[in-house]
Amino acid sequence: MAGDRDLGVALLQAYSTVRPRPRSGWEMTAATGVRGLRLLVEAGPFERFTFTEANPEAAEILSENVRSRPEARAIRSDARRVPDCAPFDYVDLDPYGTPAPFLPAALEAVRPGGLLAVTATDMMVLAGAQPSACERRYGARPVRGRLGPEGGLRILLAYLARAARDHGRSIRPILCYVRDHHVRATVEVGGPDSALDPVGRIDPTSWPGPSVGGPGPYGPLWLGPLFDHDLVPTLRVPLTAARPREAQRFLERIREEVTADVPFYYEANTLAAVLDLAEPPGLARLLSALRDEGHRAARTHARPEGFRTDAPRLEVEAMARRLSAEAQSQNARVRA
Numbered sequence: 256m257a258g259d260r261d262l263g264v265a266l267l268q269a270y271s272t273v274r275p276r277p278r279s280g281w282e283m284t285a286a287t288g289v290r291g292l293r294l295l296v297e298a299g300p301f302e303r304f305t306f307t308e309a310n311p312e313a314a315e316i317l318s319e320n321v322r323s324r325p326e327a328r329a330i331r332s333d334a335r336r337v338p339d340c341a342p343f344d345y346v347d348l349d350p351y352g353t354p355a356p357f358l359p360a361a362l363e364a365v366r367p368g369g370l371l372a373v374t375a376t377d378m379m380v381l382a383g384a385q386p387s388a389c390e391r392r393y394g395a396r397p398v399r400g401r402l403g404p405e406g407g408l409r410i411l412l413a414y415l416a417r418a419a420r421d422h423g424r425s426i427r428p429i430l431c432y433v434r435d436h437h438v439r440a441t442v443e444v445g446g447p448d449s450a451l452d453p454v455g456r457i458d459p460t461s462w463p464g465p466s467v468g469g470p471g472p473y474g475p476l477w478l479g480p481l482f483d484h485d486l487v488p489t490l491r492v493p494l495t496a497a498r499p500r501e502a503q504r505f506l507e508r509i510r511e512e513v514t515a516d517v518p519f520y521y522e523a524n525t526l527a528a529v530l531d532l533a534e535p536p537g538l539a540r541l542l543s544a545l546r547d548e549g550h551r552a553a554r555t556h557a558r559p560e561g562f563r564t565d566a567p568r569l570e571v572e573a574m575a576r577r578l579s580a581e582a583q584s585q586n587a588r589v590r591a
Contacts, residue, residue, distance in 0.1 A: 257497035258505070259434060260293050263372065264493045265502065266430050266441060267298035267345070269486055270370070276300040277344035281364060283307055283334035283357055284350045288317045288327075291347065295327060297495045305340055307332045335360050342366040349374040355392055358415070362422045365444045370429065372441040373415065381407025381438065395475050398457075398467050402519055405557050406467070408438040409518065412477030415442060416452045423447045430490075431481040432509070433557045443483075453479030463567045465519040466529070480516045487513045508556045512563065515553035520561035526575045536578035538562060544574055 267277065277300050282291035285306035295304045306321060306329045308314040314331040321327035330338060334350070334357050341364040348354050348361050354373050365371050375381060380388045383399030383406065390396060393414045398406030408431060419426050425448040431440040456474035457467055467473055488510055492502045527535035538560060545552035545564050552564040564571060 256290075258501045259437075259439065260290050261493060261496040261498055261502040262430070262432075262505065263290065263347075263441075264293055264297045264495065265490050265506065266486075267294055267300060268493060269489045269491065270429070271298070271300040273486065273489065275344075275368070277370060278302045279340075279343045279366075280304040280345040280347070281307070281338065281341070281343045282347045282349075283361060284309075284348065285317055285329070286310075286313050288320045288329070290349060292320060292324070292327070293495075294345075294347070295324060297493060301345075302326060303328070303340070305330065305338050305343070307334055307336075307338065309333045337364045342369070344369045345372070346370070347372045351376060353377045353380070353392055354411075355414070358418045359422070362419055362424060362444065367424070367444065367446060369444055370441060371415075371426075371444050372439065373411065374437055374439045375407070375411050376437040378404065378407060378436055378438070381410055383407075396471070396473050398473050398476075400468055401522070401525065401558070402465065402467055404433040404438065405519060406473065406476065408433050408440065408481070409476040409478070410474070411438055412440055412442070412481075413454045413475040415440065416454050416477065417475070419444060420447070420452070425452065427483075428477075428479070428481050429483045429486060430509075453477065463569075464517070465521050465568065467519065476518070478518050482509065482513045482516055484513050484516065505556060508554060511553045512555050513553075515551035515563040515565065517551070517563050517565050520555045520557060520563045521571060522558060522560050522562075523575070524560065526572065527579065530572055530576060530579075532576065532579040533583055534579055536575050536582065540578055541574065544578060545571070548574075 285308045288306050304327050308317050318329045321329045337360050346365045382403030383397035395410045425445045426442040429441045456472040458472045496502050523535040542552045550566040555561040
């Protein structure tokens with residue numbers, strides 16, 4: 256998780272330069288406090304930071320780890336119990352498995368206008384391998400297959416939006432991504448603007464974007480942006496990064512991706528298989544052609560060969576057929 260923590264430091268460093276800086280923080284399921292301590296020491300904006308951990312052995316180590324930080328306070332406590340020093344400008348929830356049981360406390364504890372960062376590692380549930388568990392836990396029908404992980408991220412965001420609405424709050428994504436075997440969403444928590452939440456279901460028979468599989472509907476899903484379009488271009492690799500090259504590659508990709516921040520993505524190989532093309536169109540050529548037609552198009556962090564575009568699926572498929580045929584013709588001339 257070192258690379259993931261690098262991103263957390265990068266986010267708070269950038270956020271603190273453009274908005275009121277977070278002065279107070281709470282790491283809800285702190286374990287030994289590694290994530291929160293890195294934010295406290297490296298991101299630099301906090302005047303006080305509270306760590307809670309219920310496991311007695313981990314809580315003992317946590318207390319020892321924060322002992323030298325006068326602005327840090329470690330409490331042996333269940334994360335579902337809001338500390339008496341709430342509210343906080345920043346709340347971080349990174350449990351093992353689902354964050355769902357802890358979200359009411361998180362939303363109660365975060366100050367209006369504050370940041371809430373939530374990690375979910377129950378990807379078998381969110382990404383569609385256990386659809387009945389997803390419906391029980393998140394009240395949503397998951398997307399299966401290659402788009403399942405992003406579908407899981409959008410299910411988590413929709414669940415966050417509904418939970419926020421129950422607390423008279425709303426959310427606005429700042430930095431939300433799929434990474435390794437988890438999804439992580441950092442959102443700004445605002446006032447009761449729930450009518451603006453872009454939450455809905457996808458019916459495959461009428462959905463104009465990338466194919467999401469068999470009969471639906473799927474969701475509820477967050478169908479809005481995953482990123483703060485003004486903040487993402489300002490993200491930089493922290494000087495203290497544990498994995499600077501990894502962080503640099505990721506940030507470069509999302510700085511491109513933010514230019515086409517729309518739900519779900521295509522892959523050239525998948526298009527070739529679905530359309531029965533002799534060979535897949537080149538990704539660079541496909542992106543260039545879509546942009547030439549006036550569409551937004553960019554690679555995505557979610558898959559190495561994936562790309563997002565606001566072009567309708569029928570237009571993307573027609574473009575893929577044309578480029579594949581052109582490539583075949585060019586190859587035939589070269590062989591001749």
